[in-house]
Amino acid sequence: MIEEGKPLFVQIAERIEDSIVDGSLPERDQAPSTNELAAFYRINPATAAKGVAMLVDKSVLEKRRGIGMFVSDGARELLLRERRDAFADRYITPLIDEARRIGLSPTDLAALVREHGSTPQASPDTGRQS
Amino acid sequence: MTAVIEVRDLTKRYKDTLALDAVSFDVEKDTIYGFLGRNGAGKTTAMSILTAQNFATSGSVRVFGEHPYENARVLSRICFVRESQKYPDDATARHALAAARLFFPHWDQDLAERLVDEFQLPMRTRIKKLSRGQLSAVGVIIGLASRAEITFFDEPYLGLDAVARQIFYDRLLADYAEHPRTILLSSHLIDEVANLVERVLVIDRGRIIMDETTEDALQKATNLVGDAAAIDAFLRGREVIHRESLGRVSSVTFVGGLTAAERGEASAAGLELAPVSLQQLIVRSTQHATHAPASEKEEVAS
Numbered sequence: 224m225i226e227e228g229k230p231l232f233v234q235i236a237e238r239i240e241d242s243i244v245d246g247s248l249p250e251r252d253q254a255p256s257t258n259e260l261a262a263f264y265r266i267n268p269a270t271a272a273k274g275v276a277m278l279v280d281k282s283v284l285e286k287r288r289g290i291g292m293f294v295s296d297g298a299r300e301l302l303l304r305e306r307r308d309a310f311a312d313r314y315i316t317p318l319i320d321e322a323r324r325i326g327l328s329p330t331d332l333a334a335l336v337r338e339h340g341s342t343p344q345a346s347p348d349t350g351r352q353s
Numbered sequence: 354m355t356a357v358i359e360v361r362d363l364t365k366r367y368k369d370t371l372a373l374d375a376v377s378f379d380v381e382k383d384t385i386y387g388f389l390g391r392n393g394a395g396k397t398t399a400m401s402i403l404t405a406q407n408f409a410t411s412g413s414v415r416v417f418g419e420h421p422y423e424n425a426r427v428l429s430r431i432c433f434v435r436e437s438q439k440y441p442d443d444a445t446a447r448h449a450l451a452a453a454r455l456f457f458p459h460w461d462q463d464l465a466e467r468l469v470d471e472f473q474l475p476m477r478t479r480i481k482k483l484s485r486g487q488l489s490a491v492g493v494i495i496g497l498a499s500r501a502e503i504t505f506f507d508e509p510y511l512g513l514d515a516v517a518r519q520i521f522y523d524r525l526l527a528d529y530a531e532h533p534r535t536i537l538l539s540s541h542l543i544d545e546v547a548n549l550v551e552r553v554l555v556i557d558r559g560r561i562i563m564d565e566t567t568e569d570a571l572q573k574a575t576n577l578v579g580d581a582a583a584i585d586a587f588l589r590g591r592e593v594i595h596r597e598s599l600g601r602v603s604s605v606t607f608v609g610g611l612t613a614a615e616r617g618e619a620s621a622a623g624l625e626l627a628p629v630s631l632q633q634l635i636v637r638s639t640q641h642a643t644h645a646p647a648s649e650k651e652e653v654a655s
Binding site: 230231232257258261262264265266267268269270312316317320324 | 384385522523526527529530531548549550551567568571572613617620621623
């Protein structure tokens, strides 16, 4: 719910991360340029550049002089690790807060998760490790 | 950062009205600015003085380090698209574009022609007979195709529909990306331009009240929605900018943000955090109720 409050450049970086995580932007492929991002998301190029710079700092993207930005080797694994580390804070804590508000105990919650997790969901992510 | 415009203690007085009250600011090179404020705040006056179309009462203005008045070296490098640009009675859009082509050294004729197609601007009709939207299109096309090093768009899209405005924003971004330059965009459609502008310059009652990056401006305030008592307890000691209530639910905008820990606390207390849009932030900084809350008075003191 606070996602919307994130600075725009962070949201742009996360969109790029999403496509690396879901495999639509594979490692070693060329990443969209700052100007392409600016045109596509209709944002100031400086904002797009800041989002890209953030990913370069994290070693998710790397700059090849004169050619452009590329997805680094190991970027996907790095992002998966980061997201798994953040998973509890991002999803479990608000889930437990809401459960408590409406009178569900952690045991009830666990039962619900098990029940829903066993229901086959449409198109599971093929690239995900178990 | 290089400043292409430097304004110091600029004051403009019209008889009894103080349109600009000792305003000082810099405009950085190759940056898109949102120049925002209410009607009558002083935006057009400031832009007119910067483009040598009006005189200052006192204070100094430097554009590319020089005085703009009767200075062809400066004036050929700037383009001012006025909200109510006047053209000669018998002029057509073709005439207006031909004149602009002669005046602006970086004029791009291909771009101008593409824009004429996109805006479906009739070229042989007298400008007097054009619709309000078509008249705005003439200004927008000149502003973009001039590729002037500094371009002022003063409410450039009166009468332009949403589709035409989107064309303007898209072409502005695309052309700016290829040919970086300084752009001051004055607009009332703040949320429409919020993502386009790198910096915001907000003028209110003749004074600059905000001069920072859009991103920093958006971090200045946060909105919290939830039970009124819980919000009050949570926000104790913080500066509240705006408050609305519906029964026991309040929506409160306050100065600053929350740390991750505070967000957790707010969430546990059942409070919802919402971002404050640029438009909300500016409306709340420039609306002057006769009984402004204490926290607002400091900002708006006149």
